[in-house]
Amino acid sequence: MPLEAGQAHYLSGVMRQKAGDQITVFNGRDGAWLAQITEAGKRGGSLDLIRQSAPQQDPPDLWLMFAPIKKARTDFIVEKAAEMGAARILPVQTDFTNSERIRQDRLQAHAVEAAEQCGGTFVPAVEDLQALSRLLDGWDAERRILWADEAIAGPAQTLSGLMPGPWAILIGPEGGFSEPERRRLSALPFVTRIALGPRILRADTAAVAALALWQANLGDWRKVKQDESDI
Amino acid sequence: MPLEAGQAHYLSGVMRQKAGDQITVFNGRDGAWLAQITEAGKRGGSLDLIRQSAPQQDPPDLWLMFAPIKKARTDFIVEKAAEMGAARILPVQTDFTNSERIRQDRLQAHAVEAAEQCGGTFVPAVEDLQALSRLLDGWDAERRILWADEAIAGPAQTLSGLMPGPWAILIGPEGGFSEPERRRLSALPFVTRIALGPRILRADTAAVAALALWQANLGDWRKVKQDESDI
Numbered sequence: 001m002p003l004e005a006g007q008a009h010y011l012s013g014v015m016r017q018k019a020g021d022q023i024t025v026f027n028g029r030d031g032a033w034l035a036q037i038t039e040a041g042k043r044g045g046s047l048d049l050i051r052q053s054a055p056q057q058d059p060p061d062l063w064l065m066f067a068p069i070k071k072a073r074t075d076f077i078v079e080k081a082a083e084m085g086a087a088r089i090l091p092v093q094t095d096f097t098n099s100e101r102i103r104q105d106r107l108q109a110h111a112v113e114a115a116e117q118c119g120g121t122f123v124p125a126v127e128d129l130q131a132l133s134r135l136l137d138g139w140d141a142e143r144r145i146l147w148a149d150e151a152i153a154g155p156a157q158t159l160s161g162l163m164p165g166p167w168a169i170l171i172g173p174e175g176g177f178s179e180p181e182r183r184r185l186s187a188l189p190f191v192t193r194i195a196l197g198p199r200i201l202r203a204d205t206a207a208v209a210a211l212a213l214w215q216a217n218l219g220d221w222r223k224v225k226q227d228e229s230d231i
Numbered sequence: 232m233p234l235e236a237g238q239a240h241y242l243s244g245v246m247r248q249k250a251g252d253q254i255t256v257f258n259g260r261d262g263a264w265l266a267q268i269t270e271a272g273k274r275g276g277s278l279d280l281i282r283q284s285a286p287q288q289d290p291p292d293l294w295l296m297f298a299p300i301k302k303a304r305t306d307f308i309v310e311k312a313a314e315m316g317a318a319r320i321l322p323v324q325t326d327f328t329n330s331e332r333i334r335q336d337r338l339q340a341h342a343v344e345a346a347e348q349c350g351g352t353f354v355p356a357v358e359d360l361q362a363l364s365r366l367l368d369g370w371d372a373e374r375r376i377l378w379a380d381e382a383i384a385g386p387a388q389t390l391s392g393l394m395p396g397p398w399a400i401l402i403g404p405e406g407g408f409s410e411p412e413r414r415r416l417s418a419l420p421f422v423t424r425i426a427l428g429p430r431i432l433r434a435d436t437a438a439v440a441a442l443a444l445w446q447a448n449l450g451d452w453r454k455v456k457q458d459e460s461d462i
Binding site (some may be wrong): 003057059076083084085115117119120135158160195196197198199200201205208209210211212213215216219220221222 | 315349350351391429432439442446
């Protein structure tokens with residue numbers, strides 16, 4: 001199979017790989033494959049696929065919605081969400097969001113890199129920035145929202161009583177949500193509000209913590225009874 | 232009370248505060264205090280304490296042990312551990328740790344900054360780098376160790392059956408622990424081994440995820456029954 005110019009340059013120029021070397025590749029749909037480089041130069045190259053080395057492993061149906069913050073922390077949230085097994089990443093514009101726009105292509109590249117670094121076979125799609133209010137206007141009520149509300153410092157609500165299924169985690173911007181946003185979120189029947197402990201967390205910390213609690217209670221970090229009996 | 236030169240410079244030069252301005256200060260022991268600046272220059276200054284604005288709030292008796300990695304990610308682990316409520320942070324040298332030394336003073340400053348940013352009143356002590364093997368030689372068996380073992384990818388062990396009390400979370404370096412280290416850790420009666428899901432996590436991600444699960448199950452993120460009846 002042929003390589004794009006950017007891929008070929010990365011292989012030969014950055015990773016110093018040459019024809020005959022073996023590498024692992026993935027496309028996000030067909031698992032990981034062992035491949036041999038047949039040609040690698042600055043402008044192009046090609047691979048031969050040898051065999052599948054790992055099956056495709058998709059994350060649970062979990063989205064992460066967050067309000068973009070400073071560049072480095074936004075990059076960080078995308079990287080961590082990919083590692084933690086979010087299936088889709090939605091940057092949202094809230095009343096107190098500072099960013100007018102994001103570099104969607106750069107964030108998507110961060111998600112790809114995180115999957116590469118962590119041996120993943122799935123890359124979450126990073127959407128372009130959209131207004132939270134419009135996203136909620138068209139929301140499918142089948143997907144529940146786990147709202148990490150920094151305004152209620154206190155014990156984390158236990159997630160053990162919640163039902164698995166399609167979910168989206170919502171993390172606010174620094175400064176939290178506006179009063180109109182808070183009223184709307186509180187009134188939505190598919191929103192569950194949780195606190196993340198007694199200390200104020202930065203948005204990037206809150207994102208990783210909420211993803212961990214969700215995965216352990218409702219996602220693929222759970223011990224599923226059937227799995228246990230299979231072992 | 233007098234200010235040190237560094238504090239005075241930060242106040243006047245960086246934060247642009249001047250005599251008469253009010254600020255919030257904390258020393259890690261006595262809660263947060265509203266204070267008025269009586270003098271602030273490049274080389275010195277002073278404050279008058281007005282009143283306590285928040286009580287001292289200490290985290291649970293939880294340590295975080297981690298093997299230092301790249302500089303930015305090590306900084307990040309310390310910042311996140313301070314936010315997430317670790318009481319003490321211990322960088323440890325393992326068989327596969329790259330760092331020979333760390334800048335303890337810089338890491339401690341990061342912990343202070345994290346507490347400031349998040350409105351905390353407690354700053355975890357950041358210890359100097361020490362060998363994991365020696366640390367385990369002198370370990371007090373009353374403190375249990377939660378070992379996040381990246382070698383067992385799979386469902387996260389549920390932490391709900393574990394006893395609260397003094398704990399230390401142990402996060403390995405990129406590349407994991409050596410076989411001798413793994414044998415020793417596995418044989419220690421006070422060590423509980425957990426997996427953090429089916430995907431490989433970077434060390435900094437694993438630290439935040441493990442802290443979140445511990446806090447929610449054994450720490451001060453829990454809903455404590457007594458608290459609920461008090462409300």
